[in-house]
Amino acid sequence: MPNFNAVITGVQGWVPNHILSNKDLEQMVDTNDEWIRTRTGIEERRLLKGEGLATSDMAVEAVGRLLEKTNTTKNEIDLVVFATVTPDMRMPDTANTLCDKLGLDNAFGFDLNAACSGFIYAITVGSQFIQTGMYKKVIVVGSDKMSSIINYEDRSTCIIFGDGAGAVLLEPSQEDVGFQDAILKGDGSGREFLYLTAGGSKTPTTRETLEAGQHFVVQDGRPVYKSAVKGMSSVVKELMERNNLTNDDVSWLIPHQANKRIITAVAGKLDFPMEKVTVNIHKYGNTTAATIPLCMWEWENRFKKGDNIILTAFGGGFTWGAVLIKWAYGT
Numbered sequence: 001m002p003n004f005n006a007v008i009t010g011v012q013g014w015v016p017n018h019i020l021s022n023k024d025l026e027q028m029v030d031t032n033d034e035w036i037r038t039r040t041g042i043e044e045r046r047l048l049k050g051e052g053l054a055t056s057d058m059a060v061e062a063v064g065r066l067l068e069k070t071n072t073t074k075n076e077i078d079l080v081v082f083a084t085v086t087p088d089m090r091m092p093d094t095a096n097t098l099c100d101k102l103g104l105d106n107a108f109g110f111d112l113n114a115a116c117s118g119f120i121y122a123i124t125v126g127s128q129f130i131q132t133g134m135y136k137k138v139i140v141v142g143s144d145k146m147s148s149i150i151n152y153e154d155r156s157t158c159i160i161f162g163d164g165a166g167a168v169l170l171e172p173s174q175e176d177v178g179f180q181d182a183i184l185k186g187d188g189s190g191r192e193f194l195y196l197t198a199g200g201s202k203t204p205t206t207r208e209t210l211e212a213g214q215h216f217v218v219q220d221g222r223p224v225y226k227s228a229v230k231g232m233s234s235v236v237k238e239l240m241e242r243n244n245l246t247n248d249d250v251s252w253l254i255p256h257q258a259n260k261r262i263i264t265a266v267a268g269k270l271d272f273p274m275e276k277v278t279v280n281i282h283k284y285g286n287t288t289a290a291t292i293p294l295c296m297w298e299w300e301n302r303f304k305k306g307d308n309i310i311l312t313a314f315g316g317g318f319t320w321g322a323v324l325i326k327w328a329y330g331t
């Protein structure tokens with residue numbers, strides 16, 4: 001048993017103002033609104049525009065608002081766990097940049113890359129520091145400027161992704177609420193289906209890699225789709241069985257927003273009613289590490305204290321998993 005329960009005491013999202021609609025994409029690549037809506041459920045996505053603006057700047061907006069909302073002073077934060085695949089720079093890490101930009105003078109931080117599963121990995125990591133009693137206030141952020149690694153001439157990826165950020169504050173509690181359990185998985189053999197070739201130690205950026213467009217995301221959608229449905233539905237089932245939960249005991253399922261059809265298929269395999277599944281992919285597309293906290297932020301007012309909520313994600317790596325949370329506030 002942990003010394004303390006790690007409880008979410010606030011959640012906040014932030015998305016940029018600029019909207020990229022399906023109609024806009026029709027002007028850019030050989031696609032159409034009908035195809036995008038029916039194949040993915042996406043209607044529009046947000047893009048971060050502005051010289052020098054990066055992933056950390058979206059996180060500054062989300063975390064800054066989160067601190068205000070939870071009446072937390074900046075020097076109370078101990079740790080920032082920052083999930084992203086689009087760090088501001090290869091080094092240093094974006095977590096420390098965020099701490100500096102926001103003035104979190106007593107915090108340290110680190111980045112965590114688990115692609116679209118980043119937030120569920122990060123909230124599991126952050127919760128451990130609270131449960132052991134080591135820290136009292138931990139920020140977990142998911143923020144991605146996907147537009148920085150997307151090829152807007154590749155119709156198979158540019159229609160899917162968007163930019164955004166979301167964050168939660170974790171604090172200790174003696175009550176039986178908060179982080180309950182997690183099952184996290186990985187299968188590195190999936191790396192052939194979703195990747196970005198250049199800029200790492202294997203293939204450093206050169207004129208040739210730039211000319212070949214190897215600084216952009218590549219996805220073989222079909223195998224990822226199949227693995228995502230199978231991975232998320234089986235891990236949620238395993239988590240529910242392990243915690244003796246039936247569908248009636250679970251108030252909300254918060255899935256990663258990669259494709260509306262994937263979400264519906266996962267709910268279908270679990271026989272879980274769509275009324276209890278959060279879906280906002282039509283507005284934001286796939287914001288990678290930000291999808292789950294963006295959903296939590298939008299649904300926050302509907303959550304009640306004691307609600308069992310399951311987060312689930314699947315992403316590049318492959319990485320996937322599910323987290324069980326007992327919501328700590330709201331009536």
Ligand code: UT7
Pocket residue numbers: 030031032035036039040116155156159220221222224225228257258259262286314315316
């Ligand atoms: O979040 C991280 C994990 N990622 C995911 O979970 C994403 C998983 N994959 C998917 O969501 C889907 O596979 C996609 C949305 C990426 C693609 O949908 P799909 O139903 O699997 O389509 P497809 O790639 O099998 O392509 C079907 C057809 C092809 O044409 P043909 O060969 O049948 O003539 C494509 O060329 O649709 C074509 N196509 C498009 N047509 C119009 C592919 N992209 C587009 C497009 N507009 N944007």
